[in-house]
Structures are given as C-alpha cells and as structure tokens.
Amino acid sequence: MNFNISILLLASSLVLFSCKDNGNGKLSDKSGGTFVMAENFPIASIYPVSTTNQVEALVVGQIHESLLRLDAKTLEVIPGLAEKWEISKDGKTITFHLVKGAHFQDNKCYSDGKGPEITAKDVKFTLELLATKTDDNYQFSTILKDRLVGVNDFFDKKSKSISGVKIIDDYTIALELVNPSLSFMKLLANPSAAIINETAFKAYGKDLKTGAGPFMYDISSTPEKLVLVKNPNYFRKDSLGFVLPYLDTVIVQIMPSIEDGLSSFENGKIDLINTLPSLRVKDVVEKNIKEFVSHPPKSLLHREPEMLSQFYVFNTKQKPFDNASVRQAINYAIDREKLVDNVLQGQAIGAAVHGITPNTFSGYDIKKIKGYSLDIEKAKKLLSDAGYPNGKGFPEVRILVNSGNSRNSSVAVELQKQLKEHLNINVNFESLPNIQKYELQMHGKSDIYRDAWVADFSSPESFLSLFVGDDVPADSSAASFPNTSRYQNPTFDLYFKKGRDSNIKDTSFAYFMKAEQVLMDDAVIIPLWYEGSYRLLTNNVKGLSLNAMRYYDLTKTYKVK
Secondary structure, three states: OOOOOOOOOOOOOOOOOOOEEOOOOEEOOOOOOEEEEEEOOOOOOOOHHHOOOHHHHHHHHHHOOOOEEEOOOOOOEEEOOEEEEEEOOOOOEEEEEEOOOOEOOOOOOOOOOOOOEOOHHHHHHHHHHHOOOOOOOOOHHHHOOOOEOOHHHHHOOOOOOOOOEEEEEOOEEEEEEOOOOOOHHHHHOOHHHOOOOHHHHHHHHHHOOOOOOOEEEOOOOEOOEEEEEEOOOOOOEOOOOEEOOOOOEEEEEEOOOHHHHHHHHHOOOOOEEOOOOHHHHHHHHHHHHHHHHOOOOOEEEEEOOOOEEEEEEEOOOOOOOOOHHHHHHHHHOOOHHHHHHHHOOOOOOEEOOOOOOOOOOOOOOHHHOOOOOOOHHHHHHHHHHOOOHHHOOOOOEEEEEEOOOHHHHHHHHHHHHHHHHHHOOOEEEEEEOHHHHHHHHHOOOOOEEEEEEEOOOOOOHHHHHHHOOOOOOOOOOOOOOOOOOOOOOHHHHHHHHHHHOOOOHHHHHHHHHHHHHHHHHOOOEEEEEEOOOEEEEEOOEEOOOOOOOOOOOOOOOEEOO
C-alpha cells in the first residue's frame, strides 16, 4: 500500500506590513504566535559538540548560529554569521568575512548582561573547542579531523593552536584546509559547529544554553517540553527590513510516542508532526481526505523521499558477530519487502536492498551497490560454514530498540519471527528509552541495535562517515561514536577518505560507492528501508520549508492570525 499524496503549500496571500518598532527594528504583521512541533526522541544534550541525534540538532540550531546556514528549500550553503567568503584558486583556503553588529544573546554571564559582538576571536575559540579531546565531544571526527591544517596536532595536544586558523582582523578569519573539500562548507553549517562565546562557555560548560541564534532557551523548559522564545537582538532581517524571527515562541514537545503526537495534532495542540504511526496512515488519509482537498485545506499532508535510512547495527567486536559470514547469513535471511508491505503498511520509499545510502543524492546511483535480498538457502549455507548448521549452537541474540515508536517493536517482532523460521536463531529484543538505549549502544553492551541516520549534510559522506575505523577505542567498553558498530577495515577507510578529500563530485562519489560496497560485503549493518515519512502540518503555518534532511529554519515561519 502506497499513497502518492503531494499537497503543496499555497503561496501566501499579500500581507500588509506594519511599521511597529520593538526597539531593535521594525516588526512585521507576521510577527507573533507560537509554533509547536512534536518529536518523540528525548534530548540528552543541547551542548553543540555533544549532539547525537536530529532532534538535539534541531534545538541547537534555533539557540545557536553557525558561520554558515543551509537554505531550507535547496539545502545549499547560504550566509550565516559569515556574510561572504572567498575560496583560493587551489581550494585550500577559505576567507570568511563576518557580519558586523551581530551579537550573542543577552545573558547574566556577561558583566553587563548584554551579549557581546561576535568577532573572529569567537570563531577561533569555537574551532579550538570543537578540536578539544573530551569524553562528550562527539563531533570532532565528523567536522574537523583531517580537514583543517594543524587540527589533528591540536586535538592530540601536540600544539597549542590550530595552525590552519588565522585571524586577519576582528571580522575576517581564514581557514586553511588539508585538501579542497566538497563538504567542509556544509559541515560548518551544522548546528554542532555553532559559534560559542568563551565567557558563556566558562560560565556554563556543557550546560551551555545561550548562543547567537534566533531563539533563546526559556527557563520554563522541561525534558518533555523545550520552550524557545524570540531573541529580540537577532541580527538577521527579512528582505523588507523587518525583524526576524517572526515567531514569539517555539515549543518542541517530546511525546511519549508518535501515536500520542498524532492524537495531539488531531486535538489542535500540535502544529507539526514528522512521523505518522504506520498502522494509522490509511486511517488518517481516509478520515481527512475531504479536509486535505478543501480550499484552503485545514491541514497539509506532506511526503517525499528523505535523506534518512533505517537499519540495524551489528556489534562487530562481539562474538559471533565478529564473523562476516554470520552477519551475511542474517542479512540474506530477512525479507525486507514483507517488512515494508506488512509491518510498515507501505510507509517507506522502498526496501533497503542496496546499501545504507538512500536514493536522494543526484549522481549517486544506489542501484549499483549490491546489497541483500531474501535468499534463505544462501543464508543457511553461510551460517553452516560459520559453524552453526541449522542454527545449532548459535547463542541467543539480544537486540536493543528504542521506545516511543510502536513500529520499532513491530519490526523487531517480525525480524524475530523471520530469523527463527529461516535460520533457527532465537532472538530477544528489549525496548528502552532512546537515551538509555544509545548509551548502551555506544558502549557496546548488546549484539545488535536498532538505528537510523538522517543526513547532516546532503552527501553520501554523511552516512558512510559512521563506519570510519580510526577512532574506534581499543577498550571494547569505552564509548564509540559515531562508529557504534566498532567496524574497522583499512580498505573501507581508504576509499572513504579518497572520496572525502576529492573536490570533484564524480570522483568523490565513485570512491564513496567503492567504500559502501566494501561496507555491504562485510555486512556491518542490516539495512531495512529508506524513509519517506508522512508529515502533518496545520495550514495556518506559513514560511516553513519541509525538506529531505529535516533541517528547519524557523526564522521566517509565521502563523496566520
């Protein structure tokens, strides 16, 4: 079952603007209102370098501001705190020119309570913070390692500064790269690379909740309800000179389950939900079909292929999953098409029979990746060759899934049935809150983990970076992020780095494809499906671009009064 519904936002009607002034600029008639969105992943941290999931990044991206931003429609790089930049002819030096007059949010940590102006020193401090080895720095490897000249030595405490960072004046800073890069600029737009003030960091440390973004963290926030209020001193204006953001308040409501999120939406308490319960998709469409096609519709149902894949991760250091033949056998024993049709009720773009990368990147043909389709005889032979004929002697498998989404348990039950039927393997699964589940996953405390990845930037690199072996700790109980599989293969690493370090797209993608094939041959994960979730949005919300990366720019979002 597959609903092909494409309901586009209508162009906003002509709005008459007022010229009210809040002391920092003109207020538009669009200004005001509260936008509420539902998520079901609990937030462990909103300290930028410690973020590990999309919901945390969503909140960080509203509180903080990075050098660059992404256009929410195109996902291309646009100015942030850097209003312009130049790239040298060899592609190795990028010179950024900062916006003058941009300030950090007012906060009691500053001597006069006023947010100081943002300068090149703040950029330098941020890069050094991102390159400092701490137990909660999960982003160094993704954003800076091997990319910025001198950053590896700084991280290893072999130097006291990053040689590739040069302050030219208060508003100009140059970054020297080891290699020209297609992705570095997009990585600088990542919320984890948000510019941080040294005084604020010294005051709050990893409990930092103040930045330079369009919204400020409100003390009324709870773990279940993140409240963000308008930053009255935000530096950006709209094309007509009106103050941004338009909204007064953004609330990120962490729901116990996606079913609860849908119920709240139907009761008018939520403006946006990102995922519908699989078993409710048909019901929601049929129940609301008249509403969807009314003029104007009361709510909008949005669906498109996403830069998001769903998969299970093997702990490759744990016996018997340190054996590639065992991992391959399990992959061949799974009927992904049945999973998509019967369990997900068609709520997927397709079964993941190729690799981890979804088919959303132009020029990267995932059909060339040889993955796994159901082949029970091959699965049985591989398991027998590994020393477990007909599953004899195979230990009971423990899978961890995260609670809050009933389909996670439904998928686990289906895989439990299939592996018992096809390979005579006994599987038990445990459903835990995501924070607890992911803590165990990072520390290698189970056999297999349910996981998913939404791209940090629009490239296959974002998915493949999860499996680079350089930083996997020798201690099997030490935290490993983002490579929670603890996979190490020099051939994969070589191809990945060649792709990462090429500034020619075709060449880069060719190496990434080689790396992904190695990954799939080694069966490090169990790819399940490529995501295409249904999203519901109330029609009185305007100026919000929904995209394949779940990247939200709420600065120009407003609600029709």
